[in-house]
Amino acid sequence: MRCAWLVLSLLWLSGCASTGAKFASENYILDLERQRYCIEGRADCRSLSLIQPSFREAWIANAFAMPKQYYSWTASELAALLLNPPDKDYQPKLLSAKQYRLPPTFATHMVWDVLALEYYTLYGDDNGIQAIQKHPPQARRFLIHQ
Secondary structure: OHHHHHHHHHHHHHHHHHOOOEEOOOOEEEEOOOOEEEEOOOOOEEEHHHHOOOOOHHHHHHHOOOOOOOOOOOHHHHHHHHHOOOOOOOOOEEEEOOEEEEOOOHHHHHHHHHHHHHHHHHHHOOOOOOOOOOOOOOOOOOOEEO
16 A cells, blocks of 8 residues: 555656646735735735744744744744845845735745644634534645646
8 A cells, every 4th residue: 555655656746847847936925014924916814923822933943044942933023034034045025115025935935834834723723513624724835836
């Protein structure tokens, strides 16, 4: 059974590679006034305040190549991190007084993934009797667009 799963996985991956697929390429919009992190061109946004109940800050710190230690950020501190990446991997582009465009990098995708996972954990993973079972969000850092 494991062998069959491995073969199917390899065939799927080779199919993606042969189509010239790219990783998720949409930019992000950081809205400081509303404290939101959005995928540009979509109505898909997450509140930066979702970082406060999180225990996944280490994922973000690792994506930004920060030293291994304990991290706990407020929404404002996460925004400051996005605007001033310690690894200098990108330059935010000022769009208006309180909005910035951030490019799709592993680190900016990771921030989205953590916020989306926190949202799912808090609001979408309900096992109640009338709950609609939703799947966890797909990680954008691995998402492939064709």
